[in-house]
Amino acid sequence: MILILSNNNDRTTIEVIRWLAALNKNFILVNDDEFFEIKVDKKRILLQSQKNRFFLDEIKSVWYRRGGMQFKRFRYSHESINIYMNEAQHWLEDYILRTLESKRHVNKQSNSIVNKLLVLEYAKKTGFHVPEYFLAENTDEIILDRTITKSITGNVIIDRISENMDGIMYTTIVEEKEKEEFFISFFQEKIEKDFEIRTFYLNGECFSMAIFSQNDDQTKTDFRKYNDEKPNRNIRYNLPKEIEFKIQKLMEILDLNCGSLDFIKSGDVYYFLEVNPVGQFANVAYHCNYPLFKKIADYL
Template sequence: MILIISDNNDRTTVEVIRWLVSLNKQFIVVNDDEFFEIVLNNKKFFLQSHRNSFFLDDIESIWYRRGGLQFKRLRYSNDSINIHMNETQHWLEDYVLKTLESKRHINKQSNSHVNKLLVLEYARKEGLDVPEYFLAENTDEVIPGKTITKSITGNPSLEHVSENTDGMLYTAIIDKKEKEQFFISFFQEKIEKDFEIRTFYFNGECFSMAIFSQNDDQTKTDFRKYNNKKPNRNVRYSLSNSLEKKIHSLMKKLNLNCGSLDFMKSGSKYYFLEVNPVGQFANVAYHCNYPLFQKIADYL
């Protein structure tokens, strides 16, 4: 049995499911609105929610796509008992998650969110070029027009920016200095790029796509500001063997067998920006005709 943990309506998950159906494979999809109870059935761990149920031993492979396996905890009126029960249930949940991660897997729930600062340090140690960056509480060291800022976290979204509208924090160029201090923020050297590269990494293989985002003012600084009226040109791209070896070493260091990496090509250099274990790669598959969904299904 294959277990897939994902968000509701994730298009990448849907594409992989289509392949699993064509292969006549049994699978369970757990979405982020499910809460499981852990029970014993014939002395075996059994997980059940309002939608799914399965024996832990029946799971042979697992794809942690997004979201997470969530648990419903029993509560008692006596607070003293609750403290003990919470600890007990925590370790049962930990056992379930670690048992699942010991099986054939694509990524893990336990390391699905990486620390960007550590990733950049590791990338440099593996020999990847990284734009100069620093943390600061003011703009004293910032050179306007030549410095960008972005979130220290992954790709944070903002809920209800305006009525019925959510938002996203994009990379931005600093055009002037601030007078006031602020919370510790991430700043990085602005690189004049030739184009961007999105690389999907899966079990030692790299599948890369060049994104010509610099030709459009809307996407020049951050290609995620998609121009749906005039989309960027996206084409297959081949990285050098030496660069792919460095990517492989970095992913092993991060204990990841799957993820999306971002680079910028500037002259003869390839600048590493970040890795997202749960990043989107459907666009890489669609635009470049890579059989990524089939590869994931076959592996599972």
Template sequence: MILIISENHERTTNEVIRWLISLEKKFIRVHEDEVFVIKTKDRRIYVESERNCFFIDEITSVWYRRGGLRFLRKKYDDDAVDIYMNEHQHWLENYVRNYLENKKHINKESNYHINKLIVLDTAKEIGFDIPEYFLAENTENVKLNKTIIKPIAGNGILKFEDSHGFMYTSIVDKKEKEDFFTTFFQQKIEKDFEIRSFYLNRKVWSMAIFSQNDDQTKVDYRRYNKVKPNRNVPYNLPKDIEEKIIVLMDKLDLTSGSLDFIKSDDKFYFLEVNAVGQFGNVSFYCNYGLDYEIATSL
């Protein structure tokens, strides 16, 4: 039985599930709003929600896409008993998660949210070319129009009551008079084009994104121009770059993820890796069939 942990309306998950149905493989999909209770029967552990119920020893492989396993915590009137039982429940939940993560898996809930600063330090140690970066609380030593700013955290989406906001990469073009929260600055690289690579189980599929000729997408291709989209084509990274990707992903203990690069002259600048990043566009534009690759890997 295949266990898929994802968000309710995640499109990539739906595409992989279509392949699993076609391949006649049994699966369970866990949504982010499900809450499970841990139970036992005949000395076997099973988890149950209003939507799903399964014995954990029936699971043969796990795909952690997004979201996570949530468990119901029982409350007790006596404070001392409640503290004790809360710890008791914590370790039981921890065991279930650990048991499932030790199955054949594509990524894990426990380590998908990786630290961008640690990733960049690790990539530099491996030998990737990295645009110079630093943290600062003001723009005193920032070179205007030659430096970009981007979030330290991977998720650049702000959710308000009636709207959403997106944190895009931006060029620093003026000095700020006051200090601010510690911020990530990076050297602006003049690019030939960008590259989005998808990694799965030591294999790499890449796509070149020609975003540099459009003022709307030249700094951050995620500012999609839907009227005149960027040209996207299949691309083969040099062998030594792909080998470094494998080393990096092994060090980060990731079996899958999306990586971003900039091609500038004869250099490939590594930018970041996102364990749960989108790869549907890479699969679609390049006809890679990555949904099928994931389904058969599971």
């Protein structure tokens, strides 16, 4: 039995499920709105939610797409007993998650979020070119128009930035000084690029796409500012073998067997930007006709 952990209506998950159905494989889809009770039936751990019911030892492979296993904890009326119960249930939940991650898997719930600062340090040790970066709480020493700022975490979406509108933090060029100090933020050297590269990595294989975002002022700094009227050109791209070797080495250091990596090509230099273990890769599959959904289904 294959266990898939995902969000509701994730299109990438749906595409992989279509292949699993075509291959006549049994699977269980767990969305992020489910809460599982832990039970025991004939000495076997049973996990049961309002939608799914399965034994832990039935699961042979796991795909952590997004979301994750969530548990409904048992509570007594006596609060002091619950302190002990919470600890006991924590370790039981930990056992279940670790057991699932010991199965054949694509990604893990425990390392689905990576520390960008550590990743950049590991990337430099692996031999990648990385644009110069630093942390600052003011713009006193920042070189205007030659420095960008971006989130220190992953893709940040701000709910309700105004009435009926959400916001996203894009990569932005620093064009003017700030008068006041602010919370510690991430800054990086602005690289004049030929094009960007999104690489999907799966168990030692790299599938890359060149994104010609610099041809459009709207997407020049951050290709995620999609221009629906004039989309960027996206084509298959073959990274040099030495870059693919470094990708595999970095992913092994990070204990990741799947993820999306971003690069910038400037002249003869490939600059590493970041890796997202659960990043979007459907665009790489669609634009470049890579069989990524089937490859995940086959591996599971």
